[in-house]
């Protein structure tokens with residue numbers, strides 16, 4: 453599969469039959485010059501939580517592409533109210549075919565001009581793709597629940613920037629819980645308060661894949 457790190461927590465993953473984006477934060481994402489129009493070919497969109505740097509341009513991209521949006525029940529309701537038609541709402545611990553939602557220690561409020569709407573609970577996703585299991589944790593602090601994923605995950609996409617999420621030290625502990633075959637750090641440098649060097653995340657025996665925003669890896 454082809455993994456494109458668009459920057460922040462946004463990943464595009466292409467397999468033979470799927471073209472996926474996770475947390476489509478495009479406009480306002482300082483790491484990409486792309487626009488929602490560039491994502492018309494998507495088949496699936498995943499939204500981990502309601503914060504604007506994750507929900508991002510979901511409404512526009514979903515309408516442009518017709519891709520099926522996976523998210524929690526409350527965000528599903530929000531997206532439906534915005535005219536998105538192809539939505540699969542689910543919730544933490546629930547699985548649906550090749551998709552399972554995982555817990556995250558984080559908020560999920562949807563920021564609108566006048567108010568913050570209730571966006572359910574923040575989560576992450578486990579995606580079974582080409583006989584491999586990919587874990588995108590979403591924004592989260594370190595949690596014991598990660599231990600439940602021990603020895604199951606092939607590739608873990610984990611935040612490292614601190615302040616809003618785990619920092620490097622906690623991400624090391626998370627990798628010790630999960631023991632994936634490989635990891636890609638995310639959610640760093642976008643804002644001054646999360647400006648860390650992802651290459652400081654090193655755990656013996658686990659392959660670190662350090663992608664710069666815009667970088668692709670065939671994996």
Ligand code: NI
Nearest residue numbers: 501503558591
């Ligand atoms: Ni967040």
Ligand code: MN
Nearest residue numbers: 503505591616
């Ligand atoms: Mn975030």
